Amino acid sequence: MARTQLSLASHLARLESETDFDGWRDAARRLATNDIPPEEVAWQVGHDDDDRGNDLPACRQDARLVVPREFIERAETVICHSDPERFNFLYRLLWRLRVEPKLPRKLESMEKAVWRDIHKMRAFVRFRKIGDGAEERYVAWFEPDHFIVERNADFFVRRFAGMRWTILTPHASAEWDGKRLAIGPGASKRDAPAEDDAETLWRTYFENIFNPARLKVKAMQKEMPKKYWRNLPEASLIPDLIAGADRAATAMIARMPTSPAPRHAKVKAKHWPSPEPADVVEPESTDIPALREEASGCRRCPLWRDATQTVFGEGPENADVVFVGEQPGDQEDLAGKPFVGPAGKVFDSILDQAEIDRRKVYVTNAVKHFKFEPRGKRRIHSKPNAGEIRACRWWLDKELDIIKPNLAVALGATAAQSLLGKAVPITRMRGDVIQREDGLRVFVTIHPSFILRIREHEDKEAERERFLTDMRKVKQLMAA
Template sequence: MTRYVLTLEDSAAFEPWREMARGALQRAIPPEAIDWRIRGGETDLFGQLAPVGDGLEALTAIPVVKTVTLRASCIALLRDMLCHSDPARFALAYRIAWRVQGNPHLLEVATDADIAKARIMVRQNREDCHKMASFVRFREEPGQHDEGQHGGRRHFLAWFEPEHHILERIAPFFARRFTDMDWMILTPRGSIRWDGKELVCGTEPCERPELDDGFGELWNTYYASTFNPARVRTKAMRREMPGRYWKNLPETRLIPQLVSGAEARVRKMAEQDLRPAPAFHERLRAREQLPVQPLPDLPETLEGLAVQIRNCTACPLHCPATQAVVGEGPATARIMVVGEQPGDQEDLAGRPFVGPAGQLLHGALEEAGVDRTALYLTNAVKHFRFRLQGRRRIHQAPDGGHVVACRPWLEQEIALVRPKLIVSLGATALKALDGPGLAMADVRGTSWTVGAGENAVQRLALAHPSWLLRLEEGPRRDIERQHFVEGLFRLRSFLDPREE
């Protein structure tokens, strides 16, 4: 059997491999007939057989016999796995591309040996990216931040030893995280450089530099002071910080000493007298104990209603939330859009629909040709309900009691704005407006009329934008978003000026 050698110049580049693989697939060359090499790198796995040619030139004499198509999901998988350092990765990637031509659904077969191996490689690449993001330590180059050399920007160096070819994948993270300084990360597999304008990934192997900016002891002091002896789990520590990274981390020489003294420090901590809680703790506890107050008489203006909503204590959600989020929009709006509750960013800003779900809504309104400033935007529940996960506030759906407590606010907003169309986004808004009798799955995308005569109000139920964000990227998400835009398109017919 004729064998072909396809040699790559870069061990991490995807596009050169893709070009060669496409040429071989078009000429129906089976995987077992190709020897993939890296120039100056891995040796020929089939050295005992005589190869023909060295690269695409060897294929030009062979006529093209078929067209090649690969789904986006397959290309994404191959791109991710080729960042791995396994010498057999190029042969595996070509074998998958070859087999996919006859079985388009191969990637869905989790038990297939090739697919399982590829996904393991992808996972290991992601773990390597996570470790690099966690364990890179920058050191400032002394004397490198004068106006003449770097325009006043400080310059930093770092050294890291990744297991795989992940530099191009991880580089944007560091550019976003450390955008205000100039830096270089040197590795045995190449380098990353950022100067505030351009992000450059090099493939030339680097040597470990001497890095000492004089802050090593200060960092060790900080690390030792924040070390919690009561939470020492040596197995977990080694799993999260494997030994191969220790030589490049200044604090690791303290770990044996800190771990060995952990038990004594825990006993000492237990013997200490209790200290009084900070003053703000007492104020927070007092706030949590505030009794639920009945709603006062509702004002006849949106401004007055907003004042009362901000002081609402009708349910326990007012305790942990930053503030109540009131409705926003013209007092004479013909359309009212009702969401579920404020999210994290809305809770901090005090305005509805400013977070990721709000950005999706604004983009969809623009696609539908609807002026967002002509709408009155509000929520069925006025305070943010969440649970803490570390430092993050994770959204929790409000329960029925929260919806009932906030219903008078929503009803008064409707009475004051007097919209001709009310759009409910999501199940909570639907429940707040129509009670538990309607199921979102049954009415999503449909409209109906409530009331009669001058009091008639058109109703429209749509999915909440946050639900769209939770869908995996792919055809279904695109279809559901298109349905969402089509639903918003109906709003245009209600935006004519009101008749006097």
């Protein structure tokens, strides 16, 4: 704080640290209850050559200060922002809230910046081992944009409770000895240890799991900005991996087998003694249970080879609305039922809020087999291609022929493509009702799994509210 600003202010509020929210709140309460406007207050962290003390009045007992809980919660995060004017900004906002209960966009923007920095720290901290035996501990160097170390330290305590560690940053340090967490002063990169043996192993692992066919440079740099590269052991590999990605992808595709391994085909044969695609005939079933049975042996595209089973739709045959998802996930593939995994739980919860009874609607997927990529012991969802969507539309059309709904809800891009016969921009067409040539109305929205992929808490809640609004529109359309 410049000396001229201090001299012009009638009151000085001193805070113990850059993240002293309790101190700020106490000072703000004293100032506001005594009707002291923001322009008469100077805020300062710690002490300097100026020997002027904290001269704030006591809270007026007859004054009542009421602010939205949302402001308090957001202010506690924004106090960690690196903007030196944040204390004054928050007090000006508190002053204004007494007559205008509206939070500005700047507050939301600053809050998001802090949370983004918190997430980056959790993703890009890399520990290096120093010492052995009883002296073993792990040290990391990180350069955050904001004052987030203290707010973020509990996450690392929970994640690495069994080891002793220290995280050094220019602003502050966090140290965990296995029992007690201590927050200390900042450090310089010279205090961080040099590379250890584990990093060579990690680079070898990273280079071998790198999939050039899935590389999206802009998306990668958005999630992992270059400013973090210098502190990541794998970062030294990234430029060469990007440069050779096209060549590596071509070579990888050339190495791919054109048919499943014999042992794999043998295992599948026990479960599905299936016909060749040319032998598959048009389904003749006139009810859903019989159609489901026919679909259990579907071989119209190669996805059946790796999936556990066909996941067919379920619900009443006289349903007014059919919800069409994209494809089964890991849990749906194992259970043989649609929408029973994490996205299904979000879907059920929001249907309840929108007062839509799932027992009275039909729920299915555009693609009936789980398409995935193995990653260790996990199976990671992979988006169906146009040929797979087109092949499986055969079954979806039959479901619609039997049920004859008044409305179909396309949950996501794959569902919309299957229902409308072409790719459509979900973001632009969300909430639209499109009538097909056969008269079926199609309502376009996101897939609930999109909500689960959002990292920022505020963004996640906002998207959940948007999806709830969509489902309430569906409720109205069902009655129309």
